Amino acid sequence: MTIRVLLVEDHRMVREALSEALNRIAEIDIVGEAGNAEEALERVIALRPEVVVLDIRLPDANGIEVAARFKDAGVSAKVIALSAFADKRYVTAMVRAGASGYVTKSSAGTELVQAIRAVAAGHGYFSPEIAGALAAELRNPPRGETAPLARREREVLRLIAEGLRSQGIAERLHVSLGTIEVHRRNIMRKLGLRTVADLTKHAIREGIVSL
Numbered sequence: 655m656t657i658r659v660l661l662v663e664d665h666r667m668v669r670e671a672l673s674e675a676l677n678r679i680a681e682i683d684i685v686g687e688a689g690n691a692e693e694a695l696e697r698v699i700a701l702r703p704e705v706v707v708l709d710i711r712l713p714d715a716n717g718i719e720v721a722a723r724f725k726d727a728g729v730s731a732k733v734i735a736l737s738a739f740a741d742k743r744y745v746t747a748m749v750r751a752g753a754s755g756y757v758t759k760s761s762a763g764t765e766l767v768q769a770i771r772a773v774a775a776g777h778g779y780f781s782p783e784i785a786g787a788l789a790a791e792l793r794n795p796p797r798g799e800t801a802p803l804a805r806r807e808r809e810v811l812r813l814i815a816e817g818l819r820s821q822g823i824a825e826r827l828h829v830s831l832g833t834i835e836v837h838r839r840n841i842m843r844k845l846g847l848r849t850v851a852d853l854t855k856h857a858i859r860e861g862i863v864s865l
Contacts, residue, residue, distance in 0.1 A: 657774045658685045660703040662694040662720070663736065664712050672707070672762065679767055691715035695723055703731050705770050708753070710737035710744065718744075718861030721751035732773040736762060740784045743859045751861075755779035803844060808862055810837040814850060815857035 659682055663669040669687055676682050686701045688694040691714045698706055706724070710717035721733050734755035735748040745756050754773040757765050758781045765781055772779035803811065806827075813823045824834045847853055857863045 656681055656683045657705055657770055658683050658701070658703040659770060660684075660686045660688065660694070660698055660701060660706045660731070662688045662706060662712070663709040664689045668759075672766070675763065676767070676770075682767070682770060689713075691720045691723070694720055695727065698724060698729050698731055699727065704774055706731045706733050707736055707766065707770070708733050710735050710739065710748065716861050716863075717753075718747045718751045721748060721753050725752040734766070734769050734773055734779070736766070740781070741859070742784060745780065745784055747859070747861050756784065757781050758783065803841060807837055807841050807844070810834060811841050811853060811857050812862050814838070814841075815854040815863045 659676065661669055661673055661676070661684055663672065666689065669689065673684050673687060677684055685703050686697045688697050689712075691712050694706070694708070694712075706729075708717050708720060712720065715723075717735055717737070721735070724731070724733060732755070733748075733753040734757060735745075735753045736757055736759060737744060738759045740758050748756055755769045755778055757769050757779070761781050761783070765779075769779035809827070810823055813826060818826065820834045820838060821831055824831045827834070841853065842848060845853070845856055847856060854863075
């Protein structure tokens, strides 16, 4: 049985190398490739692959956002995240967005085929270096989790992480400076963070801004 695969990776040489390697496997058929989020969404709908190998870092969005868009569009393909990051926070964010697997780029050469076979068969697959940490995270969620941010707070956090100051954010969102300062204080209180650097790191980890 052939497994139809869509490969989403923004670096052309990496994409070509992965495609060439996967095409050597008899039961894997690379039906299409994409280099950004918009192409990925168009091609996953048009080509109907069974598995999407999705780079977590794309030029126009991050993989967390793309996987969530697949889910919202009713895409049935299984998603395998491909990333240089082994941080369990990226992994849990991808799983919550709908991914069935997560493979680090450092081990993609040996594990990607196994991952494709596993998710196509209805199983999950995670690189061994992160599987243990992920299992522990799911079994024992951290105590004292931060309160969820409201939609507007997430929007303000995204703009802070993109480097805008409060006045610039107020102008962008067409609200008063005082309103933005209130949002800013609420965000810091909810997240337990005090600096712009920490807010930016949090926004990247949670997929609020592109990587």
